[in-house]
Amino acid sequence: MLAQIMSAQFFEGAMLICFGVSWPVAILKTLRTRRTEGKSLAFLALIFVGYLSGTAAKFVRAAGAWQTLEAVTALYALNAILVAADILLFLRFRPSPCREQLR
Numbered sequence: 129m130l131a132q133i134m135s136a137q138f139f140e141g142a143m144l145i146c147f148g149v150s151w152p153v154a155i156l157k158t159l160r161t162r163r164t165e166g167k168s169l170a171f172l173a174l175i176f177v178g179y180l181s182g183t184a185a186k187f188v189r190a191a192g193a194w195q196t197l198e199a200v201t202a203l204y205a206l207n208a209i210l211v212a213a214d215i216l217l218f219l220r221f222r223p224s225p226c227r228e229q230l231r
Contacts, residue, residue: 137200144203151210158217169222172215179208 158164186201 137198141200141203144200144207148203148207148210151207151214155210155214155217158214158221162221164218164222167214167218169215169218172211172218176208176211176215179204179211183208 154167158167183201183204186198186204189195190197190201
């Protein structure tokens with residue numbers, strides 16, 4: 129049973145790392161180009177809420193079983209922070225009607 133739990137945590141961590149690699153790349157692209165084409169605030173918000181929910185689930189599970197947090201909890205939190213940064217950049221660099229009229 130312990131081996132199953134460990135392998136499940138390994139695969140969950142691998143998933144979070146794979147997803148998490150994309151956020152720094154997206155953030156750097158937005159910083160470099162100062163453009164947000166192809167991004168959706170609704171999509172980013174949905175992903176952010178998903179990572180927050182995953183983090184909360186880990187806290188609830190650990191508190192209910194009087195156990196320590198699983199290591200993958202940090203990956204959920206890190207991904208949530210990165211998505212939050214991407215949301216802030218989206219809001220900063222999104223096209224505004226005033227800027228569009230000046231072009």
